[in-house]
Amino acid sequence: MSQSLQFITPSRAPYFTLPKFPRRSCTLFPVINLPNTKRSITITPSLSSFLHATSSRSLPSGNSQTGAAGVVSALSVGATGIEVDAVTEAELKENGFRSTRRTKLICTIGPATCGFEQLEALAVGGMNVARINMCHGSREWHQTVIERVRRLNDEKGFAVAIMMDTEGSEIHMGDLGGAASAKTEDGEIWTFSVRAFGTPRPERTINVNYDGFAEDVKVGDELLVDGGMVRFEVTEKIGPDVKCRCTDPGLLLPQANLTLWRNGSLVSERNAMLPTISSKDWLDIDFGIAEGVDFIAISFVKSAEVINHLKSYIAARACGSEIAVIAKMESVDSLKNLEEIIQASDGAMVARGDLGAQIPLEQVPSAQQNIVQLCRQLNKPVIVASQLLESMIEYPTPTRAEVADVSEAVRQRADALMLSGESAMGQYPEKALAVLRSVTVRIEKWWREEKCHEAMELPDVGTLFADSISEEICNSAAKIANNLEADALFVYTKTGHMASLLSRCRPDCPIFAFTTTTSVRRRLNLQWGLIPFRLSFYDNMDGNLNKTFSLLKARGMIKSGDLVIAVSDMLQSIKVMNVP
Numbered sequence: 001m002s003q004s005l006q007f008i009t010p011s012r013a014p015y016f017t018l019p020k021f022p023r024r025s026c027t028l029f030p031v032i033n034l035p036n037t038k039r040s041i042t043i044t045p046s047l048s049s050f051l052h053a054t055s056s057r058s059l060p061s062g063n064s065q066t067g068a069a070g071v072v073s074a075l076s077v078g079a080t081g082i083e084v085d086a087v088t089e090a091e092l093k094e095n096g097f098r099s100t101r102r103t104k105l106i107c108t109i110g111p112a113t114c115g116f117e118q119l120e121a122l123a124v125g126g127m128n129v130a131r132i133n134m135c136h137g138s139r140e141w142h143q144t145v146i147e148r149v150r151r152l153n154d155e156k157g158f159a160v161a162i163m164m165d166t167e168g169s170e171i172h173m174g175d176l177g178g179a180a181s182a183k184t185e186d187g188e189i190w191t192f193s194v195r196a197f198g199t200p201r202p203e204r205t206i207n208v209n210y211d212g213f214a215e216d217v218k219v220g221d222e223l224l225v226d227g228g229m230v231r232f233e234v235t236e237k238i239g240p241d242v243k244c245r246c247t248d249p250g251l252l253l254p255q256a257n258l259t260l261w262r263n264g265s266l267v268s269e270r271n272a273m274l275p276t277i278s279s280k281d282w283l284d285i286d287f288g289i290a291e292g293v294d295f296i297a298i299s300f301v302k303s304a305e306v307i308n309h310l311k312s313y314i315a316a317r318a319c320g321s322e323i324a325v326i327a328k329m330e331s332v333d334s335l336k337n338l339e340e341i342i343q344a345s346d347g348a349m350v351a352r353g354d355l356g357a358q359i360p361l362e363q364v365p366s367a368q369q370n371i372v373q374l375c376r377q378l379n380k381p382v383i384v385a386s387q388l389l390e391s392m393i394e395y396p397t398p399t400r401a402e403v404a405d406v407s408e409a410v411r412q413r414a415d416a417l418m419l420s421g422e423s424a425m426g427q428y429p430e431k432a433l434a435v436l437r438s439v440t441v442r443i444e445k446w447w448r449e450e451k452c453h454e455a456m457e458l459p460d461v462g463t464l465f466a467d468s469i470s471e472e473i474c475n476s477a478a479k480i481a482n483n484l485e486a487d488a489l490f491v492y493t494k495t496g497h498m499a500s501l502l503s504r505c506r507p508d509c510p511i512f513a514f515t516t517t518t519s520v521r522r523r524l525n526l527q528w529g530l531i532p533f534r535l536s537f538y539d540n541m542d543g544n545l546n547k548t549f550s551l552l553k554a555r556g557m558i559k560s561g562d563l564v565i566a567v568s569d570m571l572q573s574i575k576v577m578n579v580p
């Protein structure tokens with residue numbers, strides 16, 4: 001075998017002359033014309049002034065570290081060019097190499113953000129993945145959103161990936177006859193019924209999607225809406241109608257999830273009999289496959305079986321295009337079968353909204369930590385979701401407790417954080433995203449500088465000897481990068497696997513991941529610390545390195561003397577070198 005670890009002694013500045021944290025070398029607004037590209041780099045005046053407007057409007061003042069991306073350049077395409085997300089590139093220059101954001105950000109798209117300009121503002125603000133939730137809106141509505149995101153990517157040089165989230169077949173309310181919400185007061189009597197109400201609908205009536213509802217509930221049961229945001233006590237059953245008295249008032253939202261509690265425990269037999277993927281979900285999945293979404297998130301996963309089933313369905317249907325399957329951890333069963341579910345999936349989501357309705361709230365933080373850690377050990381990306389900045393649905397600033405919650409998820413080194421109502425139907429979607437970004441960058445930097453991260457045991461994930469070689473190479477490369485205080489790790493990867501192995505190590509420097517396909521590049525957008533580029537490869541490492549160095553230098557993304565550790569899944573090797 002010719003697999004080797006190849007160490008090339010840096011020819012220029014020896015490591016010890018490199019500054020510990022290179023000063024920010026940000027030249028703002030360079031207009032560069034790259035040779036050999038079909039399109040030259042352009043900055044549209046409207047977009048750059050828009051960027052300025054966004055940055056001054058939406059960011060806490062006096063925090064230069066977290067300023068909005070200051071540079072946008074359109075993508076360059078072509079056999080000899082390189083494609084990188086315009087905003088990632090801008091953030092890289094803005095914050096400096098080592099301080100660029102590692103944690104990825106997901107925004108749920110809803111009525112507040114479905115317009116082209118609104119989507120663009122989120123992309124500029126750092127959205128890596130747009131999530132569409134099939135619980136709400138029609139397929140036509142979602143299709144329009146997908147089409148707009150794709151157009152943004154094509155026309156403006158973003159690489160926003162799309163995640164479709166299934167409805168799942170838990171019990172939930174219907175819509176509110178067109179109203180965006182309904183307020184409940186303490187002591188009010190509301191009727192929950194399987195009956196479809198006509199218009200105008202009688203006051204204080206809610207439709208429930210599950211036919212057996214009235215038979216299953218008992219007088220005295222507690223009915224939790226949206227994981228306990230509003231609570232009722234069942235007082236009376238009349239045919240299909242269930243009368244309930246409000247005990248914890250709040251706001252009812254359309255399609256909100258319902259859970260029943262009896263004598264302090266969750267009544268879960270009913271949900272256990274419902275399929276994880278409903279017939280409507282299968283139609284939505286077909287829609288997602290046809291639209292070529294990047295991720296499908298499955299709600300209320302109970303076992304690995306359903307994930308395997310879906311993955312083989314996608315493989316048979318989506319010939320060639322790979323769609324990653326994300327398992328949403330939001331039920332008691334998902335926690336029971338955690339390891340096998342994560343193992344079978346391409347990633348997981350800590351869906352704290354519904355999870356908090358199924359287990360006591362005080363157990364949610366430990367469940368989150370377990371899921372995040374297990375995902376890292378098994379090398380699967382993990383998303384922390386729901387209520388991160390809930391108060392920003394209504395208010396322009398977050399609570400201190402929310403900032404602390406975001407910080408904790410960043411400290412746990414989750415791959416991605418997700419906005420739900422804040423971006424879907426809140427009043428301040430861009431501000432919420434700006435808060436996520438500023439808190440994320442600041443906390444990451446603080447922990448890196450304090451060197452407080454506990455070392456994590458990273459077990460072998462692959463079964464083949466070749467997998468073990470890749471893992472050893474990535475673990476070693478990350479360690480070398482930390483010890484030498486390298487400026488960046490470079491990984492040349494066709495499938496993205498080596499990139500994810502490097503990401504798993506959570507190294508101190510950013511990881512430039514070069515890959516040949518647009519779909520892999522978009523998928524890598526979900527993973528911690530990865531800066532995905534699309535590049536056509538030579539079949540030798542030196543050719544790739546030289547090409548990358550000259551392209552990135554031309555764009556001002558690296559400079560001579562920067563220390564780079566490079567690995568590749570074509571020729572398994574580690575190279576340590578200064579940028580010539």
Ligand SMILES: Nc1ncnc2c1ncn2[C@@H]1O[C@H](COP(=O)(O)OP(=O)(O)OP(=O)(O)O)[C@@H](O)[C@H]1O
Pocket residue numbers: 108109110111133135136137165253254255256257299353354420421422424425
């Ligand atoms: N496409 C949409 N159309 C209308 N409203 C939406 C849409 N997407 C989200 N929303 C609104 O934003 C709120 C929060 O979004 P979110 O995706 O968290 O939904 P959810 O109903 O809490 O379900 P889930 O448990 O799947 O997250 C929803 O309750 C809904 O009011």
Ligand SMILES: CC(=O)C(=O)O
Pocket residue numbers: 299328330350351352353354355385386420
């Ligand atoms: C995201 C989601 O589905 C939840 O938190 O319940």
Ligand SMILES: [K+]
Pocket residue numbers: 133134135165166167168299
């Ligand atoms: K959902």
Ligand SMILES: [Mg+2]
Pocket residue numbers: 299330351353354
């Ligand atoms: Mg949920």
